[in-house]
Amino acid sequence: MKEDQRPLHLHNPQRNKLSITKLFTHTTAYVIIVLLSYTLGYLSHSSPPQQQQQQLLQLSQLNPPSVFQLANLPSQLDNFRVTTHCSNSPLPPHLVFPTVLDRVFNGSSPYTNFPPPYLRSFLKQKRIKGWGSDGAVFENLIKRVKPRVIIEVGTFLGASALHMVNLTRKIGLQTQILCLDDFRGWPGFRDRFKDINTINGDVLLLQQFMQNVVYFNATRSVLPVPFSTASGLQKLCEWGITADLIEIDAGHDFISAWGDINRAYRILRPGGVIFGHDYFTAADNRGVRRAVNLFAQINNLKIKTDGQHWVIDTALAIQI
Structure with a gap:
């Protein structure tokens, strides 16, 4: 070298x-x-509480974690919890409509002088369409609960709401029904409902719904609350509006159904009933059914089914 x-x-x-x-x-x-x-x-840095450390340890041992196992860890649902501050003074039933008229419609009925002349040629005299809107579950629940206030979350053209009006009239109830919907439909829905007109990009679902209510002489029984389900339920909660019977039939994906059920449950009167459609669909346990099952398990509630509808009767939970 x-x-x-x-x-x-x-x-x-x-x-x-x-x-x-x-x-x-x-x-x-x-x-x-x-x-x-x-x-x-x-x-x-402050160490996490011992309980949280134990929860994290339990989480690490789940292989794989199931929906129900995760639900038992409060921290896992923090981002999905509803934290709206509700009124501490629920309104009596007879003040529900006046409150909505005041807060949403500046104190006057939206049905006054409806429809305006420029809309008449765009609306059908009646255009009713729904899914599962006349199932036996409606009559069964109305006869049992005898509701003074009903809230419908997701209403479209009002088929189920108007069916409930007829049922309450038959047994002599003066029931007020709030229909919560943004009345925008969904992207592409006019491919199936070509007769629902638009003006300058504004689809006339709300106006056709109101025309249906006028046609069936139900303006004193049915009132639209034209907002998204999340913001609408939040405001009803803040205003102290509660209901004896709440129907959930808006978004069918898990996140939408989960949010609607949790928010609606907060404005359900003690002993009231919350129910909804699409429990049995092709989505199986990925959509509405998953949200309902998870909600019932977390809150120790029992689910009954009636056709394609799920039913949670809080009066049964109180008795148990």
């Missing part, structure tokens, strides 16, 4: 040994300082 090919440390072993020792000492000191800083910073 030639001299210029020999390893560098053979030229001056003492000097290189000292350099390596110095480098090692400096590097070690730097690492120690970094570790001490990290440790001090970690210790200065």
